[in-house]
Amino acid sequence: MDIPALPTHFDPNKGGMVEFGDDSKLFVTFSTQSVVNPIKSQEAGRPIHEPVDYVRIQQPGERDFTLRPATQLDTQRFRRQWQMYQDGRAQDPTGTLLSVLFPNNPEIVDNLKFFKISTVEQLAGLNDTQIQNVGLGGRAFHEAAVKYLAAADKGKDYHALAKSVEALQRDMAAKNDKIAALEAALAEHEDDDAPRKRGRPRKDAQQAA
Secondary structure, three states, X not given: OOOOOOOOOXXXXXXXXXXXXXXXXXXXXXXXXXXXXXXXXXXXXXXXXXXXXXXXXXXXXXXXXXXXXXXXXXXXXXXHHHHHHHHOOOOOOOOOEHHHHOOOOHHHHHHHHHOOOOEHHHHHOOOHHHHHHHOOOHHHHHHHHHHHHHHHXXXXXXXXXXXXXXXXXXXXXHHHHHHHHHHHHHHHHHHHHHHHHOOOOOHHHHHHO
């Protein structure tokens, strides 16, 4: 009986790990696939299928992808996607959704999703080859994403500076209030001591006499 073996799609020289650079921009999903266990099938004399966790890794803008049984290193390397898979949640990449960049062009968003590009960060991180794979409009889409992130970074710096100025103003206001309170207390103390300084008894001392 011809019993298929488990497929292997990883580089043994790299311990099953493929280097893609910045993992945050990768399209990574885990899934459960039914595969034949050759040992149990041989013992039973019939195909015995078992569920196996698989990982699919793809560079945004690339047509090729890696699909192989997930290793412990994969679950550690892609912890967020693995946890989402365990929880039964959609394993979407983190970042700014493309709908923010193309609010009036949902067709662009859908076309880019074909190339596993779901976020502005992924679109901005494409190299020349990946941009060419996207086809018509790819260069313009990429430049729009780069400009969007640059503007967002400037806005982030502005808000951080504004918060620092506000904090400084609050600190100065608190110090001014403290100084004003001390000056008021000092003035009151000086008014209270003024009669004695002029050689006259204090008002409360006269009443006591």
